[in-house]
Every structure is written in C-alpha cells, then in structure tokens.
Amino acid sequence: MTTVTPSPRPSEAPTGPRGTGSRGTKVLGGAALVGLALTIVYGLFISPPDAQLGETIRIIYMHVPTVVVAYVSFIITAVSSAMYLWKRTEFWDLLGSSAAEIGVVFFAVTIVDGALWGKITWGVFWRWEPRLTTSAVLLLMYIGYLAVRAIPADTRTRATRSAVIGLVAVVNVPIVHKAVDWWRGLHQGRTVLSTIDPEMGGTQLFAMYASLATGLVVFAWLLIHRFRTAYLTERAADVGLDDAIAQRQAEGAEK
C-alpha cells in the first residue's frame, strides 16, 4: 500500500492578507476624505450661487466628477479587455471588471444627478437630450457586462466573455453618440455640462476642480481596493478547489 503524504490542508495554511489596504491606499483614502470635505464645504457653502442658474450650479460639483470617473472607468475596461485577449493574464481581466463595476455605479449617479438637475431646470426629470440618452444606453450596455460577469464560469471563460463584451460595447460608444446627436440635433437643449460658465471664477472654479480631483482620487482608491478584493476572491476560490482535491485524495487513500 502506498502511503500518501497528506498535503497540508490549504485552509489551515497561513492565510493571506487580512485586508485590502496598504500604506499607499491609506494615503489615497486620506486624500480622498480631505478632498470630499473640501468639495462639500466649497461646493455647498463657500462658493456663491450662479448669477443665472442659482443654487443648481452646485449639482455641477457632483456631476462633473461622476461623469469623468465613469468615462475613465469605461476606457480602462476597454483597454483591459483588449489587453486580456492579447496577453491572457488575470491582471487585465480583474482590472477591466473592477473598472466596469465602478463605472456603472458612477454612471448611474451621473444619470440620477442629471435627472435631478433636469427637474429643476426643465421641470421634468427626463428629456431625450443627446447626452442623457447616450449615457442611459451606455449604462444599460455595461449592466449587461456585469450580468455576464456574475454568471458562474471558469476563470478563462468568464474573462473571455467579459473582454468580448468590453470591446463590443466600447466600439458602440461613438456610434450611439452620433446617432443620438443627429436624432435630437434640432432639439438640443441646455445640458448640465453646457451650463459651465467659461467665465466661472474664484471659489466656483475652485469647487469644480476640487470636486474633479477628488472624484479621480476616490476612483483610484476604489479601483485599487476592488482589484485587490477581486484578486483575493480568485485566490479564495483556488484554495477552495485545492481543499476539495486534497479531501478527495484523502478519501482515496483511506480505501
């Protein structure tokens, strides 16, 4: 009878990191908190209401960072998708899907704050305004991405599916934009972003740039943590699999 040296049960092996934080992310997180505080103080209290828009100008301090972060996320997803299909490494897969999740959340926030602005400015939550419409279509496309991502599959299959959707979706962005633009071309109304006054000065300008910078820092912080969580989830799945194999082997040895 051959003796099988029992492999150390992976679940009893030294565990990995107990969190996803590191010195770098703590600094980033601190910067994000300071930025958020500055944005709130300047955006809501110190900066004056706009001459034309009144208090609604304050929605811009929310809208600009969320829309920029959403687009940056989707660019990262697209690049990661292409890189995954080329390099086939876990890094690109996890980066792309992490960015997509954050992008969907920020896009949803953008649409909600855009609709709130619309209610005040236009009197209705929704108008078939080109940018709003394009955003809604894109949001739905990336919700599809996350839906596919959520379907259990082996790592390579899931990664390939996600990468394909990431590429298919991003190719559509300029086409959707053009189509919606032409479609609503004659009815183009004032949008949240077009209300940014080029002459905007002083504390208003500061509030806007502070909010934009804060948005990007928050994004970086979220992305790093989401990536690390995704990475650890994969490792946990590996451990689970090794564990199951070890158990089966042990059963075989007993017989």
Place this chain on the structure above:
Amino acid sequence: MIRDAWLVLVKDLRLERRAKVGLAQVLPFAVLVLMLFAFALDPDRGVLERATPGLFWVAVLFSAVLTLQRSFGVEADDGVLEALRLSGMSPAGIYLGKVGALTLQLLVLECVLALGVAVFYGTVFRGIGLLVVIAVLATVGIAASGAVYGALAARLRSRDTLLPLLMLPLLAPVLISATRGFEIGLERQATEGWSWAALLGVFALAYLSLGTILFRPLLEDA
C-alpha cells in the same frame, strides 16, 4: 475562409428549411407584434401611421433576438460548437457564415413585415432605393453584432434572458438610424437619408470586423 462561410451559411439555411422555426414561429410572432401595436395605439388617430417606421424596426429587433437565439441554440444544444471548433474551419469563416444566414433570414422577415405594415397600417412605400439600402445595412449590422453575442451567450443556461439585455442596448443606434432613414425614405426626402445609411454602414462594418477578430477567442474559450 470564404468556403467555410459558405458551408456554414448553407447548413444554417438547410436547417431552417427542414425545421421551419423561423417560418412557423418567428414570422407569425413578428406579424403578431404589428397587430399588438395597432391594439395599443389607436389606429384611427394617425398615431400608427406616423409611428410606422419605428414600429417596423422594433418588430424587426424583437424578431432578430428570437432568430439569434434559434441560430445559436442549435449550435450549443448538442455540443455542435465544439464540433465546429474541431472541424478545422476558420472561426472567421464560421462567423461570416452565421452572419450571412442570419442576414438572409432577417431580410425575408423584413419583406413579410413590410407587407404587413402595407396591409395593416396602410403604408405606401415610396423612395424604394433608400429603404432597401437602409434595410440591408441595418440587417447586416444586426446580424454582425448579434452573431458575436449569440455565440457568447449560446452555452449559458440563462441565454434566453441574457441575449435581449445584451443585444437591445447595443442595437439602439441601429433602431434610431433605421427608423429615421425609413421616415425620410417614406416621405421621399432622399437627400438627408443617406447620412443615416452611412451611419448604419459604419455600424455594420465595425461589428463585421470586430466579430471576425473576436470569434476565435469566443469559440475557443467562451
């Protein structure tokens, strides 16, 4: 590659000729959708007439999703995708064959739907040239993008609910462009309509190229 595409196209059309799923199920469904629109929108107030191009294309999109599910369902159910992969045919050829078969089936469906709107909605077709170009380009676009997602969703148990969620937002620009193009075509203002045709052409071309590249990883890994 061309030969592989031809083989797959002929195979798909032969399957359809024998099983008649498109003819017996998708076509009646498409006509049914036309009737439902008439029930929902009062036919006497001219709403139906004005909305005809949009309703036509919505009916096409819904039917296209069904056709796609059928087209890739037959491949996935008995492990045919694996067999195709092992057959040594070029993935790009398989993709183009699927797109070709889908395009032909959808074009037939559109002809029947056109007859349907002529009968039920009293549409008079003018500006035929533009209408045909728009219809062909839009259909190639639907088939080209649909074949990518169809192959992606084919082996999933939830493909029936997943495919519409993936397809319909992607096809939003096709719906917009084809509808505007048809509106212009039906009113004989052919001047502006060609820019919509161009946009549909860009969409079709973009997804044909992307699909040709992506079908190999899709077939191998997804």
